[in-house]
Amino acid sequence: MDEQSHAQTIGYEDVWILGGARTPFADYNGTLRDVSATDLGIKAAREALKTTGVSVEAIDAVVASSVAQTSFDAFFLPRHIGLYSGLPIGVPALLVQRLCTSGFEAVLQAADQMALGKSEAVLCVGTESMSRNPIASYSHRGGFKMGQVEFKDFLWEATLDTAPRSRMGDTAEELAKRYQITREDTDVFAATSFARAVAAQEAGFFSGEVVPVTAEKFERERYQTREIRLPRNVKSLASDEHPRPTPIEALKSLKPAFKGVQTGGNSSAIVDGAAAVVVASGAFAKKAGAVPLARVVAGATVGVPPEIMGIGPAPAIRAVVAEAGLKLDDISRFEINEAFGAQYIAVERELGLDRERVNVNGGAIAIGHPLGATGVRCTHTLARELKRCRGRYGIATACAGGGQGVAILIENTDAAAA
Numbered sequence: 141m142d143e144q145s146h147a148q149t150i151g152y153e154d155v156w157i158l159g160g161a162r163t164p165f166a167d168y169n170g171t172l173r174d175v176s177a178t179d180l181g182i183k184a185a186r187e188a189l190k191t192t193g194v195s196v197e198a199i200d201a202v203v204a205s206s207v208a209q210t211s212f213d214a215f216f217l218p219r220h221i222g223l224y225s226g227l228p229i230g231v232p233a234l235l236v237q238r239l240c241t242s243g244f245e246a247v248l249q250a251a252d253q254m255a256l257g258k259s260e261a262v263l264c265v266g267t268e269s270m271s272r273n274p275i276a277s278y279s280h281r282g283g284f285k286m287g288q289v290e291f292k293d294f295l296w297e298a299t300l301d302t303a304p305r306s307r308m309g310d311t312a313e314e315l316a317k318r319y320q321i322t323r324e325d326t327d328v329f330a331a332t333s334f335a336r337a338v339a340a341q342e343a344g345f346f347s348g349e350v351v352p353v354t355a356e357k358f359e360r361e362r363y364q365t366r367e368i369r370l371p372r373n374v375k376s377l378a379s380d381e382h383p384r385p386t387p388i389e390a391l392k393s394l395k396p397a398f399k400g401v402q403t404g405g406n407s408s409a410i411v412d413g414a415a416a417v418v419v420a421s422g423a424f425a426k427k428a429g430a431v432p433l434a435r436v437v438a439g440a441t442v443g444v445p446p447e448i449m450g451i452g453p454a455p456a457i458r459a460v461v462a463e464a465g466l467k468l469d470d471i472s473r474f475e476i477n478e479a480f481g482a483q484y485i486a487v488e489r490e491l492g493l494d495r496e497r498v499n500v501n502g503g504a505i506a507i508g509h510p511l512g513a514t515g516v517r518c519t520h521t522l523a524r525e526l527k528r529c530r531g532r533y534g535i536a537t538a539c540a541g542g543g544q545g546v547a548i549l550i551e552n553t554d555a556a557a558a
């Protein structure tokens with residue numbers, strides 16, 4: 141693939157992930173349906189600061205990632221996340237959007253700020269409410285002719301890339317054709333994703349990153365109080381809602397969603413949630429007495445044809461491995477976002493990956509894919525998994541609608557020392 145020749149890559153010397161936290165990921169129109177992306181982000185951000193012990197005074201910047209606008213005050217999302225996380229008023233806040241890879245972009249923006257000497261500690265927050273995507277019109281401000289009303293389901297319309305006129309699902313079907321991926325292959329992979337996520341939940345793996353969400357007020361002196369409201373009768377949401385025991389037979393019985401191999405069971409689940417990590421320089425970590433989780437070694441961003449957008453992780457992985465001077469065999473663990481089952485399998489076949497090293501705690505088919513939150517979640521999960529398995533290098537990556545791929549290579553330095 142010649143896309144790699146245009147890859148933007150960068151290596152980092154002294155950038156670290158200190159730790160993080162996330163909300164549970166809740167099913168579409170489920171327990172978190174009334175919570176805006178801003179409030180989900182505030183919750184994750186506050187918990188990330190708490191768990192890392194980094195003082196709000198020490199944060200130099202907020203980098204937030206979110207794709208859809210899910211409240212009338214959405215323009216202010218990054219700023220409100222900073223304010224209601226208790227950061228000093230002078231700390232600036234930025235929103236980044238690279239579709240499904242936005243969360244990776246947030247971490248890379250933070251790393252870039254460190255490389256440029258602009259920041260020592262950055263709060264990265266990925267957040268998305270898929271349920272609160274609006275029913276929207278772009279043409280009615282000037283009125284409309286009788287009977288010609290435009291209001292449409294934004295979430296559904298937004299999964300159509302109008303350049304190739306392909307739905308995101310169609311791009312996975314195209315990869316299925318090109319890589320000869322069958323419905324059986326796709327369902328087998330999805331069953332593995334569910335089984336691994338359920339096993340990881342049962343083993344308590346996710347309790348190292350998921351914090352329960354309860355009804356809660358976010359206060360800041362002189363400003364309006366915000367709040368998280370849960371549905372009546374729900375006191376708390378403590379774990380991801382979508383993973384469930386899923387025998388292959390249940391997946392086989394589902395109807396195709398896009399006239400091919402993809403179904404509602406072997407595509408990424410549509411969920412609401414947020415994830416946050418604190419990214420800092422080595423000097424900062426030392427000064428703060430923090431024990432970092434992982435070092436950010438390198439990042440890569442590539443473009444691929446929109447009609448096969450899901451292949452993006454393949455050239456991004458090749459580029460990031462080359463940037464770090466490593467080989468694919470050096471990588472102990474991958475977190476590859478499962479936008480669609482066939483999309484993941486295409487990446488696996490393109491690179492000849494060993495599935496035993498990929499998404500070992502389940503992926504987005506089981507856990508869900510809240511667009512702007514996914515990259516932060518995958519990077520944090522990967523850092524924790526490297527610690528658990530005592531692996532040294534890991535890559536977290538995703539494809540993005542429109543045709544892009546982003547990959548982040550991280551190192552568990554404990555394994556290097558061992």
Ligand SMILES: CC(C)(COP(=O)(O)OP(=O)(O)OC[C@H]1O[C@@H](n2cnc3c(N)ncnc32)[C@H](O)[C@@H]1OP(=O)(O)O)[C@@H](O)C(=O)NCCC(=O)NCCS
Nearest residue numbers: 240299308309386390394397403404405407408410479541
């Ligand atoms: C593929 C997609 C269109 C399916 O949407 P949907 O038809 O609304 O899917 P549902 O969640 O209703 O699932 C369909 C059926 O499968 C069932 N199902 C899903 N997962 C299951 C599981 N693990 N076990 C058993 N049944 C399952 C559902 O219960 C549902 O059954 P029903 O029809 O009897 O209610 C949608 O999930 C999608 O677009 N996903 C990708 C989102 C996206 O594009 N993200 C960006 C990536 S670039």
